[in-house]
Amino acid sequence: MTAIALQPRVHPAVEGGLQLEVTNVSRETESIVSITMAAPEGGRLPSYVPGSHLVVQWGNGVNAYSLTGSGNAPSEYSISVLRVGEGAGGSLAMHRLCVGDRVYVARPRSAFAPASTATHHLLVAAGIGITPVLSHARAAVERDSTATMIYVHRPDAGAHVAEARELLGPGLIALVECTDRGSFQNVLAEALITQPVGTHLYVCGPVVFMDAVLEEARGHGWSSARLHSEAFGAAELDAGEPFTVHLARSGVRLEVPAGVSLLETLETAGQSIPNMCRKGICGECVLPVLRGAPQHRDLYLSEQEKAANNTMMSCVSRSNDPELELDL
Amino acid sequence: MPPAAGNGLEPGFRGVICVSFGSSDDTALPDTNGQPRYDLHFESATAESLSELKSVLSGSRVGVRLILAGPPTDIRAAAAAAADCGLLGEEVTLLPQETGPRFVYCPHCLTTTVDEAAGTEVKCQGCATTLTIADHFSRRRGAYLGYSAHAEEAA
Amino acid sequence: MSSTIIETDPDAALLPERIRRFPFPFASDTYRYSANVEPATKTAPTEAGAWGAHLVDIDEHYLDELAERAKVLTRDPSRVNVLPHMRTAVWDALTTLLSSMAEDYPDTMSFHREGNICRWRNGLQNLEVEFTVGDDSSLPEGPLRFLGTQIQDDIILLDIREDTLWLDAGLVTFAADWSFAFDVGMNFLEIHHPVPRVKEERITSRAEQFLLRLQPGEQFRRTNWTMTIGRRMDTSTETYPEWGPDRTTIADDPAMPEKLHLRVEVQHLIRLPHSGALLFLVRTHLLPLTDIARVPAWREKMGHVLAELPDDMAEYKGIIRYRKAASDWLLAR
Numbered sequence: 001m002t003a004i005a006l007q008p009r010v011h012p013a014v015e016g017g018l019q020l021e022v023t024n025v026s027r028e029t030e031s032i033v034s035i036t037m038a039a040p041e042g043g044r045l046p047s048y049v050p051g052s053h054l055v056v057q058w059g060n061g062v063n064a065y066s067l068t069g070s071g072n073a074p075s076e077y078s079i080s081v082l083r084v085g086e087g088a089g090g091s092l093a094m095h096r097l098c099v100g101d102r103v104y105v106a107r108p109r110s111a112f113a114p115a116s117t118a119t120h121h122l123l124v125a126a127g128i129g130i131t132p133v134l135s136h137a138r139a140a141v142e143r144d145s146t147a148t149m150i151y152v153h154r155p156d157a158g159a160h161v162a163e164a165r166e167l168l169g170p171g172l173i174a175l176v177e178c179t180d181r182g183s184f185q186n187v188l189a190e191a192l193i194t195q196p197v198g199t200h201l202y203v204c205g206p207v208v209f210m211d212a213v214l215e216e217a218r219g220h221g222w223s224s225a226r227l228h229s230e231a232f233g234a235a236e237l238d239a240g241e242p243f244t245v246h247l248a249r250s251g252v253r254l255e256v257p258a259g260v261s262l263l264e265t266l267e268t269a270g271q272s273i274p275n276m277c278r279k280g281i282c283g284e285c286v287l288p289v290l291r292g293a294p295q296h297r298d299l300y301l302s303e304q305e306k307a308a309n310n311t312m313m314s315c316v317s318r319s320n321d322p323e324l325e326l327d328l
Numbered sequence: 329m330p331p332a333a334g335n336g337l338e339p340g341f342r343g344v345i346c347v348s349f350g351s352s353d354d355t356a357l358p359d360t361n362g363q364p365r366y367d368l369h370f371e372s373a374t375a376e377s378l379s380e381l382k383s384v385l386s387g388s389r390v391g392v393r394l395i396l397a398g399p400p401t402d403i404r405a406a407a408a409a410a411a412d413c414g415l416l417g418e419e420v421t422l423l424p425q426e427t428g429p430r431f432v433y434c435p436h437c438l439t440t441t442v443d444e445a446a447g448t449e450v451k452c453q454g455c456a457t458t459l460t461i462a463d464h465f466s467r468r469r470g471a472y473l474g475y476s477a478h479a480e481e482a483a
Numbered sequence: 484m485s486s487t488i489i490e491t492d493p494d495a496a497l498l499p500e501r502i503r504r505f506p507f508p509f510a511s512d513t514y515r516y517s518a519n520v521e522p523a524t525k526t527a528p529t530e531a532g533a534w535g536a537h538l539v540d541i542d543e544h545y546l547d548e549l550a551e552r553a554k555v556l557t558r559d560p561s562r563v564n565v566l567p568h569m570r571t572a573v574w575d576a577l578t579t580l581l582s583s584m585a586e587d588y589p590d591t592m593s594f595h596r597e598g599n600i601c602r603w604r605n606g607l608q609n610l611e612v613e614f615t616v617g618d619d620s621s622l623p624e625g626p627l628r629f630l631g632t633q634i635q636d637d638i639i640l641l642d643i644r645e646d647t648l649w650l651d652a653g654l655v656t657f658a659a660d661w662s663f664a665f666d667v668g669m670n671f672l673e674i675h676h677p678v679p680r681v682k683e684e685r686i687t688s689r690a691e692q693f694l695l696r697l698q699p700g701e702q703f704r705r706t707n708w709t710m711t712i713g714r715r716m717d718t719s720t721e722t723y724p725e726w727g728p729d730r731t732t733i734a735d736d737p738a739m740p741e742k743l744h745l746r747v748e749v750q751h752l753i754r755l756p757h758s759g760a761l762l763f764l765v766r767t768h769l770l771p772l773t774d775i776a777r778v779p780a781w782r783e784k785m786g787h788v789l790a791e792l793p794d795d796m797a798e799y800k801g802i803i804r805y806r807k808a809a810s811d812w813l814l815a816r
Binding site for chain 2: 662720728731804
Binding site for chain 2: 118119192193194195196197198220222223224225226
């Protein structure tokens with residue numbers, strides 16, 4: 001019955017994270033539920049940057065959802081999940097969560113942060129895209145900053161509308177709700193030509209929606225550094241494809257699964273590889289490559305060294321070929 | 329001729345604000361490709377002229393661009409004021425005159441000296457220390473770093 | 484690059500704490516700039532002992548160095564500055580570090596937070612304060628000055644925007660030959676402009692890419708080093724006329740081994756959880772050559788490093804006039 005029973009092992013993307021308990025589930029709209037989680041023993045959770053997302057494990061998969069709080073010393077994390085019929089199943093699993101269920105989550109990750117120097121924030125959301133934008137609005141209120149929100153949703157299907165309205169005041173100075181395309185076009189066009197110098201724009205919603213908003217903003221002379229859009233996971237390396245390594249000296253073959261680094265695989269197999277940062281910058285874990293093309297993902301090797309394909313950084317780099325041969 | 333400073337900027341301006349300092353005239357400023365343009369001219373970047381620039385900028389709207397022409401010291405001070413108003417680096421174009429004085433910051437007495445010569449040393453106008461001018465520049469101060477030139481010479 | 488197995492000398496237990504806890508930076512007989520970053524709070528063994536278990540390290544110089552910092556700040560208030568958009572980051576740094584200290588030193592320190600109300604106790608200073616996160620007036624001289632009275636580290640806060648890092652706040656009283664007041668407001672490349680070799684060796688851009696990718700909550704560290712004459716913490720550009728002349732006389736000074744110190748900075752890089760700003764802590768450790776020489780492996784490594792260091796690096800570190808004298812003394816022991 002509980003989700004935990006369906007989770008045979010912790011996914012690499014949430015390893016070293018937190019185990020939380022679902023403390024509230026509430027229906028926002030017909031297809032959106034809000035899920036609140038807290039530490040089972042109570043107490044504070046790590047703070048997060050406004051606009052952050054939370055990677056949550058469901059069964060064997062993981063999904064990222066925007067956190068809707070301001071992120072300042074929270075005791076609970078809240079996300080809202082839109083049920084997607086044809087997704088990989090994550091949203092359906094999330095919709096089945098009940099109070100008391102335990103879930104694994106990674107520490108919140110930031111990829112849609114407010115600009116600290118902004119003199120005003122123009123927040124634009126469509127549908128479920130309200131979630132990170134609500135986080136921004138709450139932070140603006142707390143930080144004595146100002147924001148304007150434009151929220152596009154279907155009639156009577158706006159999630160978090162009541163919360164957004166409650167924020168209205170000296171922080172969130174305006175909330176414009178649009179329930180049809182035409183009115184949104186007019187509201188956006190007017191907003192884009194009337195913002196004080198120093199305003200930054202944040203947009204979250206379907207990709208086509210975001211692209212249209214950003215393109216229109218650029219057309220009105222907004223420079224790209226003022227434009228922010230939510231792109232899940234842009235700051236993190238993806239798990240990569242599985243590959244095989246052949247250790248030429250010992251004749252051993254090892255499988256490197258997706259989400260596990262070559263360095264970790266070698267360490268698990270008893271190899272001692274010098275390493276320091278494990279982030280592809282210090283250069284300590286360099287390995288000699290005899291055959292195969294590494295997929296270089298480090299910051300250490302120069303372009304020439306990468307092109308030569310005879311060394312690789314085992315902490316972050318993977319393989320473009322199904323098999324790599326290493327001089328180990 | 330540019331309009332007298334401080335009047336005439338329509339509310340919500342989103343075109344190009346062209347500011348020239350000193351003897352540089354607006355023929356030095358580029359064509360703005362048909363964008364609405366607003367010209368300002370100041371003798372130098374004083375507290376008064378910078379506050380006027382700031383009030384012009386705060387009356388304008390996102391989309392505005394700023395072009396600054398004149399002596400390096402003046403346009404850098406103006407650029408720092410523009411940054412305080414929320415303009416980003418890519419929205420400001422600097423057209424410095426090739427010659428002109430530069431500012432040198434003395435960390436020993438916190439005074440900024442105007443250096444008219446183009447040498448490697450200058451005498452601090454605050455503490456009279458001879459300063460070596462380092463190749464280290466602060467956009468915020470519009471100044472180069474100076475440091476005591478002869479501290480490591482035997483007395 | 485190779486890693487060296489470091490074994491603690493069996494006689495090391497007899498050495499005083501200042502030597503056993505010193506973060507000796509040389510792993511071999513040569514030194515070059517590198518992005519020598521590693522995860523924070525991992526104990527690092529040395530031939531004389533170990534260092535690095537705690538994020539905020541408190542040692543026997545705690546009260547002296549804090550008193551020295553207060554004097555520097557009274558003389559020269561330009562050593563602290565917070566650009567207005569960095570207020571959230573300053574509070575984030577304060578709450579992050581106080582709670583880390585309370586965890587590391589539970590016998591003397593405690594930190595409790597309810598909403599934005601915080602209570603901090605520091606038994607080393609007989610101090611108990613209550614303050615409100617976000618309310619600058621709730622601490623006598625504001626949150627950054629207050630943090631500077633609790634930790635020995637210099638504090639630098641970098642804002643992340645427009646795909647780069649901006650040095651937009653800090654409290655720096657123990658700078659090694661740079662001026663915080665001048666550098667405030669600069670971006671990462673501008674700050675590092677005067678450092679030789681670093682540009683050619685792509686270290687700056689690599690380090691910047693690394694820092695930009697850190698996620699909130701992540702903590703890393705590295706060491707850097709130079710040399711200082713006398714136990715002088717404030718070797719900023721501001722006071723250069725006071726300490727610069729010592730560089731010309733030290734090589735011929737019979738008291739060189741007592742006066743000349745290896746200056747090691749343990750630098751922490753922390754992406755703050757709520758503001759997303761990067762906190763850069765610089766903790767300065769000084770140890771005289773006479774103490775270095777009490778550890779045979781240190782004496783030899785440092786002697787060789789000083790002898791081998793290329794001139795441009797020795798010049799930049801300000802040690803070129805006396806590094807040979809220091810090397811000769813160390814290797815002749």
